[in-house]
Amino acid sequence: MSARLPAKGLAVLLGCLAVWELLARQSVALAAYFPPPSQVLLTLVTILASGDLLGHVAASLSRFAQGYAVAGALAVGTGLCLGLWRPLHALFEPLIELLRPMPSPATIPIAILFLGIGDEMKVAVTVYACSWPILLNTIDGVRAIDPVLWNTAATFRLGPWQRFWKVVLPAASPQIVTGLRVSLAIALILVTTSEMVVSNDGLGFYILDRQRSFQIREMYAAIVALAVIGYMLNRLFLGLDGWTMAWHKGLTRKEEIL
Amino acid sequence: MLEVRDLRKEFQPLSGSTVVALASVSFRVAAGQFVSIVGPSGCGKSTLLQCIAGLSRPTAGHVLLHGREVTGPPEGLILLFQEYNKSLMAWRSVLKNVRFGLENRPGMSRNQIDAEARRYLELVGLEGFEAHYPWELSGGMQQRVAIARALVRRPEVLLMDEPFGSLDALTRIELEDALLRLWESLQATIVFVTHDIEEAVYLSDEVYVLSRRPCQVIEEIAVKLERPRNQLTTREDPRFIQARHHIFELISKEMSRA
Ligand SMILES: Nc1ncnc2c1ncn2[C@@H]1O[C@H](COP(=O)(O)OP(=O)(O)O)[C@@H](O)[C@H]1O
Ligand SMILES: [Mg+2]
Numbered sequence: 001m002s003a004r005l006p007a008k009g010l011a012v013l014l015g016c017l018a019v020w021e022l023l024a025r026q027s028v029a030l031a032a033y034f035p036p037p038s039q040v041l042l043t044l045v046t047i048l049a050s051g052d053l054l055g056h057v058a059a060s061l062s063r064f065a066q067g068y069a070v071a072g073a074l075a076v077g078t079g080l081c082l083g084l085w086r087p088l089h090a091l092f093e094p095l096i097e098l099l100r101p102m103p104s105p106a107t108i109p110i111a112i113l114f115l116g117i118g119d120e121m122k123v124a125v126t127v128y129a130c131s132w133p134i135l136l137n138t139i140d141g142v143r144a145i146d147p148v149l150w151n152t153a154a155t156f157r158l159g160p161w162q163r164f165w166k167v168v169l170p171a172a173s174p175q176i177v178t179g180l181r182v183s184l185a186i187a188l189i190l191v192t193t194s195e196m197v198v199s200n201d202g203l204g205f206y207i208l209d210r211q212r213s214f215q216i217r218e219m220y221a222a223i224v225a226l227a228v229i230g231y232m233l234n235r236l237f238l239g240l241d242g243w244t245m246a247w248h249k250g251l252t253r254k255e256e257i258l
Numbered sequence: 259m260l261e262v263r264d265l266r267k268e269f270q271p272l273s274g275s276t277v278v279a280l281a282s283v284s285f286r287v288a289a290g291q292f293v294s295i296v297g298p299s300g301c302g303k304s305t306l307l308q309c310i311a312g313l314s315r316p317t318a319g320h321v322l323l324h325g326r327e328v329t330g331p332p333e334g335l336i337l338l339f340q341e342y343n344k345s346l347m348a349w350r351s352v353l354k355n356v357r358f359g360l361e362n363r364p365g366m367s368r369n370q371i372d373a374e375a376r377r378y379l380e381l382v383g384l385e386g387f388e389a390h391y392p393w394e395l396s397g398g399m400q401q402r403v404a405i406a407r408a409l410v411r412r413p414e415v416l417l418m419d420e421p422f423g424s425l426d427a428l429t430r431i432e433l434e435d436a437l438l439r440l441w442e443s444l445q446a447t448i449v450f451v452t453h454d455i456e457e458a459v460y461l462s463d464e465v466y467v468l469s470r471r472p473c474q475v476i477e478e479i480a481v482k483l484e485r486p487r488n489q490l491t492t493r494e495d496p497r498f499i500q501a502r503h504h505i506f507e508l509i510s511k512e513m514s515r516a
Contacts, residue, residue, distance in 0.1 A: 148344040151313050154330075155337045156411075162362055170349045247349045251393045 035217045044221035053225060059201040060191055061229070063119060067126025068187045075131040076176055079138025084168065089139065100136070104129035104186070105193050112198065122194040122202075129190040130183035134176070141175025142168060174248040177241055184237055188230050203229075260287040260310070260415060260447060265319035267305050279305040281472035282319070287447055287464075289414075292438075294450045294458035296505065297468030298513055303451045304340060306473070307417045310449070311337035323415070334414040338421055342404040346392040352403050353379065353388035359410040378406040381440060398429035402436075409440060415447045423453065431489055434461060438487060455509070459501045460487060467508050470515065477508055 017037050024036035031039075047053045082089045107125050115121040145168065153167045195204025203226050210219040242249065267280040279302035287293050297303055308314040310321050312331040321328040323335065339345040346355055356375040360366055366374075379385060382402040392400050401421060408416060421437075422430045438461060441448055452458050458465045465479045481501055483492055492498055 146341075146344045148339050148341045149347075151308070151337070151339065152345045154313055155311055155335075156359065156362065157331050157333065158362055166358070166361070167347075170347070173349070247391055250391060251348050254393050 033216060035220060039217055040220040040224060043217040044224055047218060047221055048225075053206065053222065056201055056203050056206045056222070057225065057229070060195065060203040060226075063122045063126065063191045063195075063202065064187050066119075067123045067191065068130060068183065070123065071127045071130040071134060071183060071187070072180060074127065075134035075179070076138050078131075079135045079176070079179075080142060080168070080172070082135075083139040083142025083172070096135070100132050104132075104190060108194055108197050111194075117198045122191060122199070125194050126187050126190040130186045133182040133186065134179035137175045137179030137182075138172060141172030144175070145171045174245055177245055181234075181237055181241065184233055185230065188226070188233070192226065259289040259324055260449070261320075261322040261325075262286075262306075262310065263320045263322065265306070265309055265321065266317045267302070267309060267314070268317045278472035280309070280316070281469075281474045283468075283474055284319075285466055285475055285478065287449060289447055290445050291463045292441060292448045292450065292461055293464045293466065294452055294462040295466045295468060296452055296455055296458045296509070297473065298470050298509065299453055301468050301471050302473040303468065304419055306468075307337055307419050307449070307451060311335060311417055313337065335417070336408040336411060336413040336415075337417040338404055338408050338419060340419040340421075340423070342401050342421070343392070343397070346400060346403055346407075348391065348393055350391075351388065352384060352390050352392060352395070355392060355403055356406045356410055359407040363411070374410055375406075378410040379403075381409070382406045382436060396429075398425050398433060401425065401433065405433075405437070405440075409444065409446075412444060413446060415449070418448065418450045420451055420453065422457065430457075435489065437461070438485075442485070455502055455505045456493070459483075459498055459505070460489075460492060465501070465505060467505055467512075469512055476512065479505060 021036045021038060024031050024034050035043075044053075082092060104125065107128050108121075111121040111124045111128075115124055149167055149171060153163045158166060191202070192204035192207075195202035196208045199205040203222055207219055207222045207226070210216070210222065262283055262285050265280050265283040266278070269277040269279055271277060283302075283306060285293075295303055295306070305314065309316045310328065312321070312328045312335075323332050347358065350358065353372075353375055356379055357371050360371045360374060363371075376385075376388065379388060382405055384399065384402050384406065387395065387399065392403055395403070405421070422433055425433065434457065437448075450458070450461060459481055462481050465481060466475050467477045467479065468474070469476045479501055481497075483495060483497055
């Protein structure tokens with residue numbers, strides 16, 4: 001989970017790229033399906049410079065942001081309620097246990113049925129899929145709050161709101177952040193998948209479209225762009241996480257030593 | 259000022275028969291007194307304090323503070339938990355943990371709260387550690403933070419649940435004397451639970467000895483030793499030795515009771 005690439009890891013990465021490059025250069029026929037990374041990179045620069053890809057990137061990122069934000073608000077809110085109120089959790093637990101293991105792309109046809117093939121559908125399936133890790137982690141985080149901490153809040157006579165802001169939310173925050181991090185990747189998966197199923201823009205659409213029209217280099221270039229976006233989003237998240245959750249990192253590091 | 263009258267507490271475990279933690283506990287504590295409660299481990303000392311603090315409802319009997327029945331956490335009373343490390347907020351710095359004690363006091367400005375928190379940190383000997391996190395400190399220092407957080411509210415009654423039980427002997431001696439100094443300057447009433455007979459005698463005006471479960475008070479021993487107490491001379495005083503001897507016999511008899 002280290003944010004910085006270590007030198008050895010970077011060497012392995014470059015080694016893989018070199019092997020790919022060498023293999024791809026073995027024959028022209030092979031290069032048609034499997035273009036060397038140098039050409040992929042060149043194509044990526046070209047389609048970025050021509051502005052061809054930017055619209056698709058923007059469309060995908062916009063869906064990602066909407067879906068992720070709505071899921072975050074919805075799942076953290078619901079998770080806090082379910083975590084705080086056991087009878088409510090008991091009521092919904094069977095439903096959660098049933099829905100959670102279902103592969104999320106299965107919701108795409110349902111969403112098309114109800115919402116059509118536009119942005120609403122793609123945002124909706126993204127919200128659905130990335131709500132689960134956030135919801136479950138938030139519930140766990142709240143329920144794992146030590147009784148001693150609850151009693152501390154009580155003996156200092158905190159009101160319900162103070163208890164929520166000063167104890168529940170900070171105490172559960174490391175788990176909530178874990179859920180949010182897991183969902184980051186899931187959101188990108190669902191955006192891309194739904195764009196592949198039905199769309200006329202977005203990276204998912206672009207990748208599949210170029211494959212079908214046999215523009216293999218463009219297809220690879222867009223895949224690389226997607227990978228880089230995923231990596232950068234994760235880096236951004238880890239940066240924010242390291243900044244707000246420094247106390248938790250220190251605490252867990254200490255517990256590991258003990 | 260504090261009166262416990264025929265207090266009874268039963269627990270109903272998920273499986274098995276009812277556990278009677280407190281059979282019938284009665285005692286009175288006058289204002290400004292330092293009272294210790296000693297009893298075999300598992301006899302119900304923590305349960306007793308939680309009932310007094312209004313955190314746990316007794317099955318029968320009453321707790322009266324200034325003649326008024328305690329039904330929830332009362333104003334002016336703070337319980338210091340046995341698990342002080344879990345009671346501190348890992349996401350707050352030492353200073354902010356102490357500030358917590360005053361944050362829900364109406365009519366105090368941020369600056370006043372800050373000044374008070376710093377003053378009490380100094381009183382417990384933690385100046386210079388304001389910016390540290392609790393988990394960066396030793397057990398004894400964490401306990402000082404918990405004590406400062408409680409005392410900054412200037413409680414009339416302070417309930418302490420085996421506060422020094424897990425500390426090394428030297429830290430313990432230091433904190434015993436620090437507590438006595440603070441108690442004298444604040445004129446609080448302290449109910450101090452311990453399983454250490456010598457500690458009880460050394461600190462207290464009065465020691466209540468509890469029986470095994472189901473628990474009741476078997477004897478109240480007045481400790482008539484001069485204050486300020488001294489770790490060497492007080493502990494060598496014949497009256498100290500006699501009180502210790504007496505309580506030790508009471509408890510060994512209690513432990514060997516079939
Ligand atoms: N929430 C609970 N549910 C069931 N039994 C409990 C609960 N809390 C305490 N007890 C039981 O009550 C007895 C007294 O516990 P406690 O007050 O913690 O003892 P002490 O502090 O003297 O060591 C123990 O036998 C314990 O198992
Ligand atoms: Mg106890």
